[in-house]
Amino acid sequence: MSATVTLEVARYRPEQESEPTFQSYEVPLRNDWVVLDALNYAKDNLDGTLSYRWSCRMGVCGSCGMMVNGEPKLTCAAFLTDYLPGPIRVEPLRFFPVVRDLVVDISDFMSKLKKVKPWIVRRQERALSEGEYRQTPDQLDAYKQYSMCINCLLCYSACPIIGLEPSFIGPAAIALARRYDQDNRDQGAGERLDILSGHDGIWQCTFVGECSEACPKSVDPAGAIQQYKLTGAFDWFRTLLPWGER
Amino acid sequence: MSAPSSYTLHHPKWFRHRVSVFWWLQKRSYTVFVLRELTSVFVALFAAFTLWQIRSAAAGEEAYAGLMARLGTPAFVVLNVVALAFLLFHSITWFNLAPKAMAVRLGGKRVPDLVIAGSNYVAWLVLSAAVAFILLAL
Numbered sequence: 001m002s003a004t005v006t007l008e009v010a011r012y013r014p015e016q017e018s019e020p021t022f023q024s025y026e027v028p029l030r031n032d033w034v035v036l037d038a039l040n041y042a043k044d045n046l047d048g049t050l051s052y053r054w055s056c057r058m059g060v061c062g063s064c065g066m067m068v069n070g071e072p073k074l075t076c077a078a079f080l081t082d083y084l085p086g087p088i089r090v091e092p093l094r095f096f097p098v099v100r101d102l103v104v105d106i107s108d109f110m111s112k113l114k115k116v117k118p119w120i121v122r123r124q125e126r127a128l129s130e131g132e133y134r135q136t137p138d139q140l141d142a143y144k145q146y147s148m149c150i151n152c153l154l155c156y157s158a159c160p161i162i163g164l165e166p167s168f169i170g171p172a173a174i175a176l177a178r179r180y181d182q183d184n185r186d187q188g189a190g191e192r193l194d195i196l197s198g199h200d201g202i203w204q205c206t207f208v209g210e211c212s213e214a215c216p217k218s219v220d221p222a223g224a225i226q227q228y229k230l231t232g233a234f235d236w237f238r239t240l241l242p243w244g245e246r
Numbered sequence: 247m248s249a250p251s252s253y254t255l256h257h258p259k260w261f262r263h264r265v266s267v268f269w270w271l272q273k274r275s276y277t278v279f280v281l282r283e284l285t286s287v288f289v290a291l292f293a294a295f296t297l298w299q300i301r302s303a304a305a306g307e308e309a310y311a312g313l314m315a316r317l318g319t320p321a322f323v324v325l326n327v328v329a330l331a332f333l334l335f336h337s338i339t340w341f342n343l344a345p346k347a348m349a350v351r352l353g354g355k356r357v358p359d360l361v362i363a364g365s366n367y368v369a370w371l372v373l374s375a376a377v378a379f380i381l382l383a384l
Contacts, residue, residue, distance in 0.1 A: 012261050014258065014259035014260075014261070015259075018261075019261055020261060070272075070273075095265075096261075096262065097260035097261065097262050098260060098261040098262075099258045099260065100258070105258065105260060105333070137353070138354030138355065139354075141354075141355075141356075142351065156381065160265075160270070160276060162270055163265040163269065164265055164269075206279075206283065207343065208275070208279045209275075209279070209343070209346075210273075210275060210276070210279075212346075213275070220346070222346055223346035223349065224348050225345075226347030227346075227347055227348075227349050229347065230347055230348070
């Protein structure tokens with residue numbers, strides 16, 4: 001008989017239980033299998049009622065984030081062989097409300113994301129006849145890292161502040177705000193800073209740094225937030241000066 | 247025409263985990279973080295000690311000798327050793343994190359992390375040497 005590994009999967013079926021329980025699935029252990037493959041095997045062959053999100057299975061869509069042995073991971077990039085001998089515990093992303101089994105409700109994040117205006121803000125759009133907005137490689141380099149975010153929300157599950165202060169705008173949204181601030185085509189930095197220096201913004205962050213550790217795309221949200229703190233502090237000092245703006 | 251019927255948006259029956267008071271013991275990096283936050287107490291303590299030292303130095307030789315005698319007692323030595331350990335932990339962890347906050351761009355390129363952290367360490371050494379020089383000269 002070929003090797004197997006046990007998955008301990010969190011189940012939550014709101015119509016029949018009031019809190020999550022764990023269910024074990026014995027799945028084949030293959031060197032080229034990730035946790036998502038094992039979940040798909042379980043759903044296809046053992047229990048069709050298991051619910052979870054996934055799409056691209058190659059670290060681009062950001063749908064398959066779950067807690068694997070207590071750590072936020074993209075299950076499409078978490079190889080079974082890294083968790084031997086098992087059992088491997090799979091739970092929904094921490095700090096998000098669970099809708100069913102491994103599926104969490106991310107609508108709170110979606111509204112936070114919208115607040116920071118993650119798009120290019122222009123006071124005046126350039127006329128089409130003036131041509132495209134051009135960028136040098138250095139100008140691209142200034143924000144490219146932050147543009148790699150796939151909204152997988154692993155950083156939210158890594159951040160203890162999100163657990164303690166659920167209103168905190170959070171790592172990914174702030175990193176994406178930074179992405180547009182650092183873009184030389186954008187003129188919305190002031191509007192974003194107004195939101196981010198508010199109660200639920202950058203100052204909630206105590207720089208635990210785990211968001212950047214968890215990020216599968218090396219976005220470094222922790223760095224973005226600290227840089228915002230510097231920007232915010234300078235901005236505040238400038239308002240104190242007699243010749244300062246405002 | 248009849249009035250529009252009112253309805254409630256569908257809301258799934260969520261389950262929310264509560265965060266334990268001991269969340270910071272559940273992971274090593276969280277514990278290190280809380281310890282790093284705690285170091286600020288010892289930083290304040292060290293600052294208070296230094297101010298105390300300056301005050302007694304200004305008050306004359308006798309006062310300074312009295313302070314030194316008191317700081318030499320085992321309780322103060324232990325307290326200072328513990329405070330020093332926390333202070334080193336504070337300085338080293340924060341200097342190592344400095345490059346994250348300081349994204350300095352020179353000539354379109356980001357200054358390497360090593361240069362940012364390194365300049366912090368150099369400034370630390372220079373200032374420490376200056377303080378040591380003043381204290382030893384007293």
